[in-house]
Amino acid sequence: MLPAIGHPYDWRAMKLNWRIASADVRFNAGTNGAYRPAGTTPALIASTRATIKTSPRGLGCQRSQRLHHFNSNLTMYARLLGVAALLIASLAYLLAGREAVPRAPYIQGRNGTVLFIGNKEDGLVNAQVATAAALLEGFPDIEVHFASFPGLSKKLERVAALAGRPMIIHELQGLDFSEAVTKRGKNLANIPHAPASAGIAHLTKDMQTWICPWSAEDYLALFREIGALIDEVEPAVVVLDTFLHPGVDAVRQKHWMHAFVTPNTLVDNFLGVQPRGGMFWKYPAVSSGFSFPVPLRSIPENIYLNMRFIYSVLWMPDLAVVRKELKASGITNPSKFYDLHLDDTPWITQTTEGASIPVDYVPPNVTSVGPISLNSAPAAEQDAELAAWLKGAPTVLVNLGSTVKYNEQQAGVMALAIAEVLEKTGAQVLWKFRKFGDYGDEPLKWLEKYVASGRLRMPAWLAADPLALLETGDVVLSVHHGGAGCYHETIS
Template sequence: MFLRLLLVAGAVIAALVALFIPSSPQREPYVQGRNKTALFITNIQHGLSNVHVATASALLEGYPDIEVHFASFPKLREKLARVSAFAQAKTPAAKDIVFHELRGQPFAEAMQLLGATQESTISPPGIAGIDQFTNNMQDWVSPWGVEEHMVLYDEISALIEEVDPAVVVLEVLLRPALDSTRDKNRLHAIISPNTLLDSFRGDQPYGSMFWKYPAWSSGFDFPVPWRNMLENIYLNFRFIYAVMLTPNLSAKKAELRTRGLKDPINFLKMHRPDVPWITMNTEGASIPVDVVPTNVTCAGPILLSVAPASEQDPELAGWVSQGPTVLINLGSGFEYSINYVRPMVGALVDVLTKTDIQVLWKFKKLGEYSDDELAPLKPFLENGRLRLSNWLPIDVLSLLETGDIVASVHHGGSNCFHEAVSAGVPHVILPLWVDLYNFAALSETAGIGVWGCRDTSPDWTADGISSAIIKVVDGGNASISLREKAKSLGDKVRAGEKGRDISAREIAKLAYVK
C-alpha cells in the first residue's frame, strides 16, 4: 500500500512539475552555415571542456575535410595547439584547430566575484548539505551578472556570424553561448560529461526521480532504499525550487528578456528533441534509466587520446613502471587546505608502511601552513616510493593506460571516473560536493571502487583514506574482486568504438550541409 501511494504521489508531483515547464514552441528549421564547418564554444575548466576537446581531436583525425573552430578563454589555446599537433601526427591531412579567444568573463572568475571559493563549494551529502547546495546552484546555473552575460552573448553572436558554422557545439554551463546560439536559431548540439541520470532525471516515468533514482547530492544507493525515500523526495523538491523559483535567478532572467533574449537561462529546457545531445553514459558504469530522450547518444567515455606516457615524460613513466602505483589526483582545480592535507599525510604514511606500493600524489597547496606538515612523508620521498607534483606532466588517461596504476584516488568527477573506467583501474573516491557523491556510490554499486570516508564526507580521516586504499591494493578477496570487475568493465569499454569517435561522428553528420 505504501509503495502504491508513493507511485501515485510521484506521478502527481511529476505532473505538477510539468506545469511549471512550458512546452517547446513550434520552431523554424535551424539555420546551417558553411558546409564542413564546426564551431565549439566552451568554458576552460577541464571537467566541462575535455569532452569537447576530445571530440574536436577525433574530428581532426577522422574528418580532416571539416574545418574545426574552437571558442573559449585564453588558457585553452595551448592545449588545443597540442591537440592539433598530435592529430596531424596521426592524420597528416588534419588542419589546425582555429582558436577564437573569448574576451568576456570566464566562468571561474564570475564565480569568484560572487564570493565562491573552494571551501564554499564543499558541502556534505543529503539534507545536511542541501541548503548550501541549493544556494550554490543559483550561481552554478549561470554566475554572470546581466551585464557580463550580455557581453559574452554579444561577443558569441558576432563570432557565429563571422565563422558561419554548419553546426555549433555547446556545453551546458556556458549559458550566454547557449542563449546566443538558440536566439539565432543555429543548428547546434550539446556534449555533456554527465550521465543520462544527471541530465534526464526528470524525464523518467511515474515520478521515479523522487522514489527510485538517487537525487543529486544524495549519495544514495540505487534503487533508493526505503529508509532514504522521504529524504530523496525532499532533496528533489529543493533542487527544483533552486533552479525554477528562486528570486535571484528569476530577476536575472526577467532583465535579460528586456534586453532582447528570448528564453535566457532555461535550465530545465536545455534538451530539445531536435537537438543532438551526446553523453558519456556507459553501460555497466552508469545507473540504468527507463527512458532515454529523443536524439540522445550514449557514447561511453569521451576521452582525449594523446601520446603514450613514455613519450610525454619518459622519466616519470619509467618511475611508474617500477612497481604497482597509486595515483592520487583530485581533479584539475582542487587544492589542499590544512584540513585536507593532514589526513592525507597520515593515510599515506599508513599505506606506505603496510604495503609495498608506490604513490604519485598531485598536490597543490591552499592557504598558508608550514611544510613541516609533510615531514612524516620524508622517508618515503627519500627512498623513492612517493612523488609529489603540483601538476602531472603526463595526461591522466595515459598514466592509467600504462597498466602500472593499481588504484585511482580521485574526487568523483565525471572525467576522472570515466578515465579510470576506460582504463580498467579500480577507484578510491573522496567526494566533496553534489554529483561527486553519486559517482562514489555508483562505484560501490558497480563493484569497481570504494567510497573513502563515507561516514564523514566531505571531511576526511587518515584511517578512512588508508583503509579504502588498502582495501583496493592489499591483494585480499575484496581487492581481487574490485580489480577483476574494473578490468572486465575496462576491457568491455575498450573493445567497443571509442567514445570520442562516436561523438565526432555525430558532430560530423551535422557539419555536412545537406
C-alpha cells in the same frame, strides 16, 4: 609510527580504508551514507522503532505502537508524494510549454565547418576537445573551430599537432565559468557541504550560482561575443557545453543548428523524465550519498531532498532578476536549467552501459557513446622521466581533478592515508597536490621519508595527461573525486 585514533589528522576516524595487495588494489570509503550530524536529521525520517520490554503486555503494546507508526508513515508518504506531485506538475508544465512554442527553422552555415564553444575547465571541456580531435583525425574535409577561454589554447594546439591538422582557435575575452563563480564569492572554503538533509539548505542556496554564475552584464558581454563569432565563422553546426549558458542563448537566438556533447551521464541530465516518478524513489537525489537503487528506509528523505531541489530550481529570485535584465537587453528567452534539451537537438553523452547508473527512459535524440577520452601522446613522450619512475613499482595515482586544492585539515587526512598505504605495501604514490590557504608542512610530516626515498611524488601539476599515465599499465589504482571526466578516463 602513525598517530592513534583521535589525532586531528586521523584518517581512520573518517572510515577511509585502503587495501593494496600486489595487483589487487581496492579503495573503500565506508560512510555507507550514514553521516548525519547530531540534530540535523528531519523528524520525517526518524526511526519509528520503539524500545518496549518483551513482556506479553509489552509485546501487545509493541504491535500496537508499530501499527501506529506504520500508519503514520503511510500518512507521511502520502503528504510527501502529494507535494512532490505538485512540484513535478509545475516542472512538467514548464517543460511542456517550452516544447509547444514554435521555433524558426535552424540555420546551417558553411558545409564542412564545425564550431565548438566551451569552458576551459578540464572536467567540463575535455569531452568536447576529444570530439574535436576525432574530427581532425578522421575527417580531413571538416574545418574545425574551437572557441574557449585563455588557458585552453595550449591543449588545443597540442591536439592539433598530434592530429597533423590545424585547428582554428578563438579565445573568448569574457568571464569563464570558474571566474564567474569566484566573482560571486564562492571558493573551496565555502562550497563543500554535508550530504543529504544536513547539507540540502547549503546546496539549494548555491543552486543559482551553479546554474548561472554570471551577472547580467557579464552574461550579456559573452552572449554578444559568441554571437559575433558565429556570424564570422558561419558553421554548419555549433557544438555546445551545457555549462556555458551565454553560448546556448547566442546559438538559439540565431536559430543556428547545434548539438550538445556533455561529459555527464544520463542519470545527471534526465532524471526528471523517468517513468513513475523514479527520481523520487529509485534514483539517489543530488548530493544525498544514497546508493542505487535508493534503500527503502531512505526513500522519505530522498523525496524530501528532491522536493527541496526542484523548488530551488523553479524559484530562484537572483536568477529571475538576471533573466529580467537579459530580456530587457534583447535576449528572447534566457536559458533555464531545465530547458537545455530539445527534441530536435542532438545530445551526446559518455554514459557507458554496465558502468553507469541505468535509466528506464532515454529521449530518442540522445546518444550514449561510452567514454569520450582525449587521446594524447604516450606518457614517455610527454614526460619520459615520470614514465620511467612509474615502472619502478605498482603506482597509486591520486588526482582529484583540475580545480581541487587541499586545506590544512584535508592535507593532513590525505597524508595519513597515503602514509598508511606506503607503510604497509610496496606501492608508490603519485599525488597531485596543491595547497588551499597559507599553512606549513606540519600536516605532511608523515610523508617526508617517502618523498626522500622516491616512493612518493607530489607535483602541483601532472606534466603528462592522466589518461596517458593510466594507459601505461603501471597505475594499479586511480583515486579521484568522482567527476565524470576522471571516472570515464579510468574505465576507458
